[in-house]
Amino acid sequence: MYSDFVTKNQSSVTQIESALRSLTYIIPGRFRDAELASESLHSSIQLLSMYHDTLLTRAISKLPGMPRQQTPHNRYTKFWIQRSTFYRRIATLLSMIQYTELLWEMAAKRRGEHIRWRVVVILEAIKAVCRLCLLKITNLRPLVTPPLPEREAISEESRDETPDDEYSDEGLSEAPKDIKEYKMKRTGLTLPALPSPGDISSYLLSRVLTADDIKAPSTLLNTVSGSAQLAELLHILQPLIYSIAMARNRDKKNWQPWLLGLSIEYAARQLRNDGLRTTTLEKSEWASRGYKMGMWAMRGAFYENVTKGLLHSTSQRLPSLIAGILEDYLYLWDGYYFSTSSN
Template sequence: MTASLAYYESFLLKNVSTISTLESSLRTLTWLLPGRFKDAELASEALSASLNMISMYHDTLLARIVQSDPRYRPLIPFSLHTRFTKAWASKNSRYKWAARLLETIRFTELFIEMGMRRKVSTKNRYRGIIVLEIIKAILRLMLLRITRRPLLSPPIPERDIDPTTLPSSTETSPTLAPSSPPSSLPATPEHLKNNRVPLPQHSPLAVPPPPRSDVSIQEYLLPKALTTSAVKPPLSLVRSFSSPPEWLSEVLYILRPLVYATMLFSDRKSNRPLITILAMEFVSRSLRRNVPPSASLERSEYARRDRDMLWYLFRGTIWQSYTRPKTAHLAESFSTTPILGLFATLIQDWIPLIDEYHYYTAP
């Protein structure tokens, strides 16, 4: 088993760029499969869940390579999200495994629901959804207790590594001991060599190039300047909670999906579940603290939560009475247009899936 794993890791290192391209292509295919044949949505979600799980393993392996290989020095620093989540995963093993388990459930929850819809009754399907939401809520509360800070999504480091910048690997997997140290230093990249190419001769009558304005130079340099967040320790990128309203705000935000699924179990036709979680959303938003401009990581997380409120257009009675009729009418009106007809067909295939499955638009 160890030899097979080492062989696979060695194969990944030698073909990391090709595998990343294949992952992206297959992930795009999963958006086009629903509606193509019977149970196409199940095949699409099975492929999507498998790709996400494999990608998570590949990200772990690539991060291990970056840490162990002194030849890799990223020209662009890691994102603040990666620095923060990686620091917590390295500091606390409970955080690392709780975050990975939470992401595993998130990757597979829709596939699990599709399987339950084909095997059990509607009530038992919602019981299974409630069990998944209970587990997710427990894991999120565990992460909240460990960090004492707002939860970031996702709670694990994202892939900030360009596969093409990894050094070519001819040795064995990083899980095995290297056979011998490198005999020579790596060659200087072509773009860093000082190639002394003479400038072409210019005619005295040639029009001189336009002068560069200081504004364009500033616009070029400002995004590359170091900010206060870039020099902070990773664990200090997000401040810990300091008052009960801040804790209550985060707990309400964590419990929304569980409350929504529980209320849908007993009442799927009225608008009470949707109104309840909308109220929880607004109360959580009103209780959360004011973030200074320097706390860019926390501001970006709250901005993502605000953008996610658009998903309420695809939930419950808002979807059934407002968004669904308008979306169906729009898709039908464009169905005969040569190019837009492809997108209209794709939308028409996705509308029944939003009606049938909870996790397509669940909070």
């Protein structure tokens, strides 16, 4: 019953999730004594969203008719989830840790800094093991983020389809509501309504197959070897090495851990191969990793020596409401490792 409710009210469920998630973003540390409760709410929403994604993915797979067009990321991750139960379990475990890691750190910090850093290192070690397992399962193909399929929308027409509707089309959601479908007298089947003249171009472009659409899902990422394999291993182990260096370092303004972590990440980026056979999904993943390197400006010694002072001086010039929200985030960035983690 719950699965049917989520499937039939996908848009409403998504809006509620977004509203609750935005609420936790707006007041991350406003009630500092209740930060654990606030983060528990945020983690619970993320876990519930992940469960909803699973229900919607299962519902989409049962829809009749021709296969739906999917993003390369979803095609690739769905392929491995269906092929390997171990991949699905490891990817689910990795996602759950990423959604709850800040909550674990907050709980551990209440028992002291030593316990806190021990928990941080353990979580990074578990994530590294999970990523190494995913690398092995996929036959040395680069990791994708997130490791699970992302949520897809279910149109009203697709939801109401039956196996006898041989001429049904999921793209009819763009057709005008006042145009009725034509029902054939002899067979009783219905023909889909045509799109409005202003939507013909977008209607046709949405049905154009690209090279990635006809590739086997396993070929959307190339296997890595040589220097590219070393680059992927460095990318996986870098958070663990950085967390160990931070745990052993007592001075937040010491540049050694920050330079070590950034150097490993930069070396991993330089060692990867950008050949002619680079796929669209690979380019998207490399671009995402490049953007995440900007988070190093919010971590370690660079944050303590440079960014922190700039943000504090900026907050004094902003309106009180915006400054209050920024100061709440400064409280998180100052005290927690996973608040600025990008892995």
